[in-house]
Structures are given as C-alpha cells and as structure tokens.
Amino acid sequence: MFDNVLEQQRIAKATELKTAGFNPYPHFLQKELSIKEFKNKFAYITQNDEKRDENVFVSIAGRIKLLRIAGKSIFANIEDESENVQIYFSKDSIGEEQFNLFKKNLEVGDIILAKGYPFLTKMGEFSLHISKLILATKSIVPLPEKFHGLTDIEQRYRKRYVDMIMNTDVRKDFFTRSKIVSLIRHFFENKGFLEVETPMMHPIAGGANAKPFVTFHNALGVERFLRIAPELHLKRLIVGGFEAVFEINRCFRNEGMDLTHNPEFTTIEFYWAYHNYKDLMDLTEELFALLLKELKLESKIKFDDKTIDFSKPFERISYKEALEKYGNLSKEIIENKEQILNKLKSDGFEANERLDLGHLQAELFDHYVEDKLINPTFIIDFPISISPLSRRSEKDENIAERFELFIAGKEIANGFNELNDPLDQYERFLKQIEAKNAGDEEACEMDEDFVNALGYGMPPTAGEGIGIDRLVMLLTGKKSIRDVILFPAMRPLKSELKEDKE
Structure with missing residues (x-):
C-alpha cells in the first residue's frame, strides 16, 4: 500500500513536517466562510480603489488544485465544495521558516486552512492574501494530471471520490x-x-x-x-x-x-x-x-x-x-397467441410458448x-x-x-x-x-x-x-x-x- 515512488516521496514529506513540529493531520480546525461566501461577501474589492481590505481577517479552506512557486512568493488555487479561489503568500506574509517549509512540502492535493484578507493581484484576479497557513491534511496519493484529469469512465465510477475532486x-x-x-x-x-x-x-x-x-x-x-x-x-x-x-x-x-x-x-x-x-x-x-x-x-x-x-x-x-x-401491430396479431409467437420468431426474438397471452403482449410491447x-x-x-x-x-x-x-x-x-x-x-x-x-x-x-x-x-x-x-x-x-x-x-x-x- 502506498508503495510507488511518488507516494513514498509524499510520505517522506509528511514525516518531515511532523519532525518540524507540524502535524500533517490536525483536527479541531474551523473555517469561517465557504469560498463562495468569501467571494460574494468581499466582491466590493473589485470596485475598491485600494484593491484590498487589510482590515479584514477571514479564514477559508480547500484542496490545492494548482500550485505555482514564484521565487519568494507562492500562488495557489484552492477549491471547496462550493467554488475555487486563488491564494497568495510569501516569506514576508507568513515568515521565512514556515515559507521554506511549505515551499518544500506543500503539493497539489493537500488540503489547507488559509487566513488573511481579500485583495486583487496586479493581474486583477480576486485572491486571498495569506498571513496564516495551516496544513489541514497531507495528500499521499497524487491527483491525476491536471490537463487530462480522470477521464477513464471505469475509473471514474470505481473511484468516485477522485472523480468528484x-x-x-x-x-x-x-x-x-x-x-x-x-x-x-x-x-x-x-x-x-x-x-x-x-x-x-x-x-x-x-x-x-x-x-x-x-x-x-x-x-x-x-x-x-x-x-x-x-x-x-x-x-x-x-x-x-x-x-x-x-x-x-x-x-x-x-x-x-x-x-x-x-x-x-x-x-x-x-x-x-x-x-x-x-x-x-x-x-x-x-x-x-x-x-x-x-x-x-x-x-x-x-x-x-x-x-x-x-x-x-x-x-x-x-x-x-x-x-x-x-x-404498428394489427389487432389480429395482438389478440392471437400463435400470431404473436410467429411475429416474435420471424423478427429474431425469443418466444416462450408456455407464456399466456398477456405475457406475450408484454413481449410485443418491450420489443416494438x-x-x-x-x-x-x-x-x-x-x-x-x-x-x-x-x-x-x-x-x-x-x-x-x-x-x-x-x-x-x-x-x-x-x-x-x-x-x-x-x-x-x-x-x-x-x-x-x-x-x-x-x-x-x-x-x-x-x-x-x-x-x-x-x-x-x-x-x-x-x-x-x-x-x-x-x-x-x-x-x-x-x-x-x-x-x-x-x-x-x-x-x-x-x-x-x-x-x-x-
């Protein structure tokens, strides 16, 4: 179980987090808003000249679906059951020690709790500027590759949990x-x-x-x-x-x-x-x-x-x-057991001669x-x-x-x-x-x-x-x-x- 190379690498990262004093599976965490509620509540940011509201301190949670490391900053996209949103954090916002630890060990598929304030990036994307980040669950099994996803229909049904992700x-x-x-x-x-x-x-x-x-x-x-x-x-x-x-x-x-x-x-x-x-x-x-x-x-x-x-x-x-x-059946066929049997047989359908008229009429209904x-x-x-x-x-x-x-x-x-x-x-x-x-x-x-x-x-x-x-x-x-x-x-x-x- 969990014996392929990628899974073993993720297990090693979970172990490193534990060694550093961070439980990769903490409990008693609460988010304040769903992502949809967060986006609706702070939609005014898009009309705000300042493009941010640093007086707000709000928590959301979700699974990392995209992760992009840009030097001293990290952008990610997280998703909960309602919506998805971009998050941003840097060495300055969460501290150099934690930044380096998360930069090394955070991956797509992990579930996080993020606290911070709403803002617009330079590219105009509504985001959460993080001042506190908590790893809620470390993902051991990698998600399917982003652009192709889980497309095999059998796998989708067998692994509905991945299908839903x-x-x-x-x-x-x-x-x-x-x-x-x-x-x-x-x-x-x-x-x-x-x-x-x-x-x-x-x-x-x-x-x-x-x-x-x-x-x-x-x-x-x-x-x-x-x-x-x-x-x-x-x-x-x-x-x-x-x-x-x-x-x-x-x-x-x-x-x-x-x-x-x-x-x-x-x-x-x-x-x-x-x-x-x-x-x-x-x-x-x-x-x-x-x-x-x-x-x-x-x-x-x-x-x-x-x-x-x-x-x-x-x-x-x-x-x-x-x-x-x-x-398109005549009354003569519908009302005659022998004619129904002949019709079914001539059209290549099985016909049980022991069935009564009603059951044979049901055979006609099913087929025609x-x-x-x-x-x-x-x-x-x-x-x-x-x-x-x-x-x-x-x-x-x-x-x-x-x-x-x-x-x-x-x-x-x-x-x-x-x-x-x-x-x-x-x-x-x-x-x-x-x-x-x-x-x-x-x-x-x-x-x-x-x-x-x-x-x-x-x-x-x-x-x-x-x-x-x-x-x-x-x-x-x-x-x-x-x-x-x-x-x-x-x-x-x-x-x-x-x-x-x-």
Whole structure:
C-alpha cells in the first residue's frame, strides 16, 4: 500500500513536517466562510480603489488544485465544495521558516486552512492574501494530471471520490439529485402524505416481479430476501388506518446491469386511500411541473439526441392501442397467441410458448413500443396476467386498472388501483406460482400474511412507484444510471477475485 515512488516521496514529506513540529493531520480546525461566501461577501474589492481590505481577517479552506512557486512568493488555487479561489503568500506574509517549509512540502492535493484578507493581484484576479497557513491534511496519493484529469469512465465510477475532486460538474449533479429528492419529499408532505420506513429484509420476495438477493439471518436461522419493493408493507399500513403514505428508499433486484439498471436503486412509493389511478396520473403531472419549475428547466428539455416536450398534458393511451399506434401491430396479431409467437420468431426474438397471452403482449410491447415513447406518455389498462397486484377492471376482467409512465423510451413510474379483494388476490398469487412453474423466474411468491391483511379490509386505494435514479438521469441529461448513483455496482477487477486454491 502506498508503495510507488511518488507516494513514498509524499510520505517522506509528511514525516518531515511532523519532525518540524507540524502535524500533517490536525483536527479541531474551523473555517469561517465557504469560498463562495468569501467571494460574494468581499466582491466590493473589485470596485475598491485600494484593491484590498487589510482590515479584514477571514479564514477559508480547500484542496490545492494548482500550485505555482514564484521565487519568494507562492500562488495557489484552492477549491471547496462550493467554488475555487486563488491564494497568495510569501516569506514576508507568513515568515521565512514556515515559507521554506511549505515551499518544500506543500503539493497539489493537500488540503489547507488559509487566513488573511481579500485583495486583487496586479493581474486583477480576486485572491486571498495569506498571513496564516495551516496544513489541514497531507495528500499521499497524487491527483491525476491536471490537463487530462480522470477521464477513464471505469475509473471514474470505481473511484468516485477522485472523480468528484477532478470533475466539479459531478458534484453539481449530485447536489441536483439531493435537491430533486428534497423537492419530492416536500411535495408529498404538502399533500398530506406521511413518510414511513418499512423493512429491507423480507421473509418472502414480493411486491414486484423480479429476482431477489438472498441472505441469511443467523439469529433467526432463516433465509431473508433484500426487498425488491416496499409495496406489500406499505399497503399493510393502509389496512392499519393510514390513508396517505410514502417511502423514499432503496430496493434490490438481482438482475442484469446496463445504462438504466443498477442492482440497488432508489424509488419513491406512495399509496393514497380513496383515490384512483387517474388521480395518481394527475398528481404525477403536477410533480413534474414542480420539478421543472424549481430546477429552472424549460418545458422542452434535451435528453441524449431527443427533445422531450413537457408543455402539453401527458398522453394517455391504452396498452393495446399503443401496440397498434407505436408498434404498428394489427389487432389480429395482438389478440392471437400463435400470431404473436410467429411475429416474435420471424423478427429474431425469443418466444416462450408456455407464456399466456398477456405475457406475450408484454413481449410485443418491450420489443416494438417502449423505445418509441419519447414524450411523457401514460400507458394505461394493462393485461391482468402481468399485473398481479392491480385491481381488475369492472368493464373487462382481462384488464388491470394500471398505468406506466414512459419518457425518453424508458419506464419512469408504475401505478394502479390496488387490488383489495383478498380472495381475488389469493387466486392471483396462485396464478403467479403457475407462471413461475412455466418458466417466469420473476413471478411473485405467495404471501399469505398479506392476503390475511387484506382480509381485515383495505379501503379503495391507488399506489405508485417512481424510479428516482431514472428521474434524476432525465432531469440532468445523463445517459447512464451510474452517473447519478454515487457508488454504482461494478464488476470486480481480476485482482479482487478470489483465487481458486484447488
């Protein structure tokens, strides 16, 4: 560890500082202002005839990003989370002994606390004239070379901390993510929803169609599943008497990784008693309007090579109509299992002949419709067989009162009128077991306790889930989900794999 030449040189410098009586890792240091606050507070210096204010003594802190030694003077650029600024010190300002010590041992990457007064250099650059300098943290590992930075995308994700040091826009993106989550939270609180927390480890993998991560609870001696969705616990709370609840938290799905999928991801799920899925669609449009306004985004935004128009009411179109309109599929194909299989096979897609009509229609949707839904579009009235937790339509028992919101060709939200008939729910779970036996690895498990909860009575309720990561991708213009997750899942390096000792 820390065994290359440059790292060893920096360790030697840290040792020299210690020998000279300077702790390279001191504590109990406080800065007075952020760099942004410093620049705003003393902006008057740029209009001051004296070009300095020596009556001020202020402290700021940051990481050295640039360092230039000019004889008896040193100029540096330091950066904190808010901004960057130039600093200046000399033998006269901090004393010859300390100047020589810092001249020899201070490097790019070190974190310093600087105290002094604001001034303009001869070149007209706003700076801090230092009269006291404290090394706050000695950097042992050199930063990437200034002009090329950290450009390798794999390294950026694996070493997010370095990525954030070198690429200030990355920090800005995660500030934006935090703001989006905060706006969402306050939106629902202002609507009268109660924020709750439900378990992360479930005895049954339920609440969505997905493969779970399996773990083991040593104290109880039983298997547990990292939750794939909080849905069934949140609906238990509606049974218990809450009428509007939401949860913002992690979910886990043991599936593939790509530009829009990470095995752990963040969602908001919310449930609203005495409301229906049309109310949820209205609420979702209202939420998007708020986010665009607060983030100061135009009603038409660019994403990848697409222009997404939020200015109009979101389109609402039924599942089958979308297959016709966007998939260019005839009703004869859509309604006939054999013709769907022939169509999929002729176009080179895998087709499982054991799947029912609803699941095969879902295959059509995935292959022919989804990527064409660019502007915000609510797909409504799903096949009942792919909606095991949704309320059945009274007009057509093969249809679920459900919607999914698609933007830029990706699913952003999923919502429906909740099934509150315990007998129907029990039969649906049985059909899910049949689907699993037929080859659907993502089918739901039977949850008898949830069925029992419904037996006590759940009022008419609508519920929805929104993928926070995909939403942030959309609103920040990022093409990869890894760009909006601080520490995304990565394939292990060869050096991280355990060697086969057999």
